[in-house]
Structure formats: structure tokens, C-alpha cells
Amino acid sequence: MAAVTADQTAQAGADRPEETDEALEAVFDAAVAADERIEPRDWMPDAYRASLVRQMAQHAHSEIIGMQPEANWISRAPSLRRKAILMAKVQDEAGHGLYLYSAAETLGTGREELLDKLHAGRQRYSSIFNYPTLTWADVGAIGWLVDGAAITNQVPLCRCSYGPYARAMVRICKEESFHQRQGYELLLALSRGTPAQHEMAQDAVNRWWWPSLMMFGPPDDASAHSAQSMAWKIKRHSNDELRQRFVDICVPQAEALGLTLPDPDIRWNEERGQHDFGAIDWKEFQEVLKGNGPCNEQRLGQRRRAHEEGAWVRDAAAAYAGKHTAPQAHAAPHATAGNGEATA
Amino acid sequence: MSSSTEWPLWEVFVRSRRGLSHTHAGSLHAPDAEMALRNARDLYTRRSEGVSIWVVPSVQVTASSPDEKDSFFEPAGDKPYRHPTFYEIPEGVKHL
Numbered sequence: 088m089a090a091v092t093a094d095q096t097a098q099a100g101a102d103r104p105e106e107t108d109e110a111l112e113a114v115f116d117a118a119v120a121a122d123e124r125i126e127p128r129d130w131m132p133d134a135y136r137a138s139l140v141r142q143m144a145q146h147a148h149s150e151i152i153g154m155q156p157e158a159n160w161i162s163r164a165p166s167l168r169r170k171a172i173l174m175a176k177v178q179d180e181a182g183h184g185l186y187l188y189s190a191a192e193t194l195g196t197g198r199e200e201l202l203d204k205l206h207a208g209r210q211r212y213s214s215i216f217n218y219p220t221l222t223w224a225d226v227g228a229i230g231w232l233v234d235g236a237a238i239t240n241q242v243p244l245c246r247c248s249y250g251p252y253a254r255a256m257v258r259i260c261k262e263e264s265f266h267q268r269q270g271y272e273l274l275l276a277l278s279r280g281t282p283a284q285h286e287m288a289q290d291a292v293n294r295w296w297w298p299s300l301m302m303f304g305p306p307d308d309a310s311a312h313s314a315q316s317m318a319w320k321i322k323r324h325s326n327d328e329l330r331q332r333f334v335d336i337c338v339p340q341a342e343a344l345g346l347t348l349p350d351p352d353i354r355w356n357e358e359r360g361q362h363d364f365g366a367i368d369w370k371e372f373q374e375v376l377k378g379n380g381p382c383n384e385q386r387l388g389q390r391r392r393a394h395e396e397g398a399w400v401r402d403a404a405a406a407y408a409g410k411h412t413a414p415q416a417h418a419a420p421h422a423t424a425g426n427g428e429a430t431a
Numbered sequence: 432m433s434s435s436t437e438w439p440l441w442e443v444f445v446r447s448r449r450g451l452s453h454t455h456a457g458s459l460h461a462p463d464a465e466m467a468l469r470n471a472r473d474l475y476t477r478r479s480e481g482v483s484i485w486v487v488p489s490v491q492v493t494a495s496s497p498d499e500k501d502s503f504f505e506p507a508g509d510k511p512y513r514h515p516t517f518y519e520i521p522e523g524v525k526h527l
Contacts, residue, residue: 128497175477182474189458192440198460199437257494262478401462405438408463 119320122251124145125339132213135319138312139249140196141210142321148205148212152386154180157229165223172269173226179266183259188249189253208390211414214372215298217380224277224284224291230270232292232299232337238263239333240303248320278345285345292341293349300364303330309369334362440489441467443474446479453485461486 111130118125125131154177161177164170188198204210215233220226241263244256277288304310306325316322324332334353342350352365374380438460444453456475461467467486475481495503513516520527 105477128494130483178473178477182477185459186457192458197437258457401438404462404466408438408466411463 094218097309119248121318122248124253125248126250134315135321136194138316138319139252140191140194142312142316143187143191143194143252144196144201144210145186145212146206147191147201149216150180150184150187152216152390153210155386155389156216156218156382157215157226159220159227160223164226164272168412169273176230176269179262183262186255186258187252193251193294202394206387206394208378208387211376212378212386213302214234214375215302216386217375218294218298219382221294222291223289224274224287227273227288228272228291228295229275230266230268231274232270232295232338232388233302234263234266234270235337236299236302238267238334239329239336243323243329246320246323252321271344274344274346289346292346296349297367297371298375300333300367301369303327303333305369305372330379331361334364338362438462441471441486442489442492443467443471444485445471445475446483447480448482453483456481458489494500 100422108322112132115125115129115131149362158177159171159172159182160175164173188201191196191201201210205212213214215236218227238260241256243262245253245260247253247256274288274292277284279285304313307313307325307327310326313322317325337348338353350365352363354363356363375383378384439462440458441461441464442458443456445456446453456471458506459467459470459474461470464486468484471486472481476484505512
């Protein structure tokens with residue numbers, strides 16, 4: 088994303104008598120404490136960089152793997168209107184992946200490396216996409232619940248301490264709200280349709296509800312990265328806090344849909360001013376994470392295949408470019424100082 | 432993976448409507464300028480966010496280093512008289 092050219096925000100007052108790591112770290116800490124953004128060429132602790140690469144890569148991978156479960160339904164959409172909407176949504180997911188890969192590259196990790204790690208199973212994507220989309224109603228449930236959970240997670244990321252990530256998230260959140268609304272509208276149409284359609288909508292919600300709650304990650308006391316990420320202001324709210332927010336948002340939305348959430352323990356807790364809800368099956372979450380979900384192999388296999396089958400297109404485009412454009416445009420992308428944000 | 436090397440990186444600038452300047456929107460990879468323009472259209476103007484796009488090879492951007500910040504921008508730091516608010520004008524004087 089954004090380049091040093093256009094986008095160099097103020098650094099914390101950089102008195103640097105000696106550029107020792109301690110001094111640099113103090114400048115970094117002060118910038119984070121003052122709610123300033125860290126920009127690509129600022130000094131940052133190695134662990135901060137690594138943590139960002141991990142999170143942003145996982146986020147980018149999730150966007151492009153997330154195209155698969157819904158793309159399966161494009162050719163089966165019940166009307167031209169729904170088909171056009173679904174195509175636009177899936178195209179958006181590709182775009183969101185690209186925004187995030189660009190942002191991740193500003194930390195000095197190249198696009199090919201990120202994709203290689205995804206294909207080799209060395210970087211993850213959100214476990215939610217390892218569940219199958221069995222009926223048309225699943226497209227609605229994904230929009231409402233999965234994108235709804237994603238938005239709940241992502242809105243605070245717009246204020247993430249790392250500038251390029253925050254900027255990518257602003258753009259993504261703007262676009263994401265149509266995803267959620269089209270899903271909700273789709274479910275509403277089914278819920279108010281024939282008894283069979285209503286049942287289909289309810290079944291989809293039943294299957295997607297719990298995996299959507301798992302999208303917020305493990306409970307706070309079991310989350311490996313949470314505390315440090317919050318200290319660095321990469322994350323602004325804990326997993327459990329966001330999960331609770333999501334439940335509170337969804338309960339009245341489900342009522343308006345005329346559908347129920349598959350959790351008999353959901354009830355309003357007057358004292359807390361929030362909804363209580365049932366226990367999440369974290370064993371299932373761990374299993375899916377380990378690769379034992381219903382579609383893990385299928386998703387990664389499809390992703391690898393798409394990449395391999397696209398090789399001739401990339402090669403042809405590169406060959407054509409080699410013939411027709413000035414040679415200087417083909418210098419290695421990470422070679423010089425004036426390299427957009429991609430210079431670490 | 433393909434044997435080809437990675438496509439170069441391009442910085443994308445979008446003019447959102449006539450009368451405004453091009454603003455940096457982000458970056459993308461593309462094999463050449465023409466493809467960079469097409470990719471930029473698909474990536475950054477899916478909702479009619481622009482009427483004009485520039486793409487610039489990222490390697491062609493020369494940037495000031497953050498390390499230079501203090502000394503590089505220091506000359507402007509002690510010249511408040513370049514701002515109109517520096518000057519005191521009697522109450523009631525208009526159009527100034």
C-alpha cells in the first residue's frame with residue numbers, strides 16, 4: 088500500500104545520539120504510546136515485524152481462500168441479480184487479499200514467499216473456510232455471520248499501529264459492509280419464503296453459527312499472541328471482548344430474520360448488560376486448525392492447482408513485457424531505496 | 432511454482448474526480464505498465480473511485496529517509512513568519 092512518497096507520517100521525536108537498539112526502541116515505544124502510526128521504514132522490533140507478517144499473511148490468505156466456498160455457488164445462483172452480487176463479492180475478496188499482500192510486502196516479505204508459505208502449509212488462513220457450503224443458504228449465512236464476524240474483528244484494525252495495515256483495513260471495511268448486507272437480505276428472502284426455504288436458511292445458520300464464534304480465536308487466557316499484540320496496539324480488543332460484541336449484535340438480527348441461533352444458553356444477562364451464551368467446542372477448533380476440518384485438503388489443493396495452472400499466464404505476460412517495455416521497469420522490485428513502502 | 436521472477440511493483444495514484452489531484456491509493460505487481468493500469472483499475476476503482484489512474488514503477492520513486500527527518504526538514508522548523516498567523520493585525524482591519 089501507500090508509499091513513502093505520499094505517506095510519510097511524523098515519527099516520534101527522534102533524538103538519536105546513538106542509534107543503539109535501546110534508543111530506537113524507546114522512539115518506537117513512544118510512537119506506539121502516543122497512538123502514532125508506525126510506517127514501513129521506521130525502526131521496529133524484530134518481533135513486532137514478525138508478528139505483523141504472521142497476522143497480515145494469515146489475513147491475506149484468508150481473503151483469497153475465502154473466495155472458494157462461495158465461488159462454488161456462482162454458477163448455481165438462483166437469479167441473475169444474485170449471481171452478479173456474488174461475483175462482485177468474490178471479486179472483492181480477491182481485491183482484499185491483494186491490499187493485504189501489498190501491505191505485508193512493506194515489511195520486506197515478498198509476494199512469492201507469502202504464497203509459497205501458504206501453499207506449503209507453513210502459514211495459515213482462517214479455519215472458517217474449511218467448512219463446506221452445502222446449500223444456497225450458506226452463501227447468506229456466510230455473508231451475515233462470517234463477514235459479520237470479520238467486520239467486528241476488522242473495524243478496530245483500522246486503528247492498528249502499523250500504518251499500511253490500518254490503511255488496507257479502512258478500504259476493506261468500507262467494501263465489506265455490502266457483503267454482510269447481501270447475505271442478510273438473502274437469508275431474509277429464504278426465511279420468508281416457502282417452508283422448505285425457511286428450513287434451508289435455518290439449517291445454514293445452525294451450521295455456521297459456532298464456527299463463526301470461533302473466528303475470534305481462542306479465549307483470552309489461551310491466546311498465544313494476544314497480550315503482546317495488544318501492547319503493540321496491533322490488536323485493540325481481546326478475542327473474548329469482540330466475540331461478546333458479535334453475539335450481542337447477532338441476537339436481535341436473528342430475531343428480525345425469524346431464525347434462531349443454535350444455542351439454548353443464549354439469554355440476556357441484565358447484570359452484565361450482555362448476552363450469556365453457551366460453551367464453544369474448542370476441540371473442534373483445534374482439529375480444524377490442525378488440518379482435520381471437512382475441507383482443509385480441498386481448499387489448499389484448489390489453491391495450489393489454481394496457482395500452477397496460472398503459471399503460463401504469468402510467464403506469457405512477463406515474456407510480453409520483456410519484449411515491449413523499457414528495461415528499467417524490470418529491475419528487481421526490492422533493489423533500491425526508492426522502493427515505495429516495500430523497503431524495510 | 433513458476434520459474435519466472437516476481438513481477439515488478441507499481442505504485443498506484445488515483446484521481447477521484449476532476450478538479451482533484453491524483454492521490455496514492457496503494458501498490459500492486461504487474462509485468463508492464465499497461466497491465467499495471469488494468470490491474471489498478473480492477474483493484475482500486477471497483478466502485479467508481481476514480482476518473483484517472485497513474486502507475487509508477489516503485490523502483491523509480493526516490494524517497495527521503497526517515498533517518499534524515501530532523502535535519503532534512505529542519506530548515507522550515509524555525510520560520511514561523513512564513514505563516515499568516517505570525518503577524519498581528521489591529522482589531523477591525525478587514526480583508527487582510
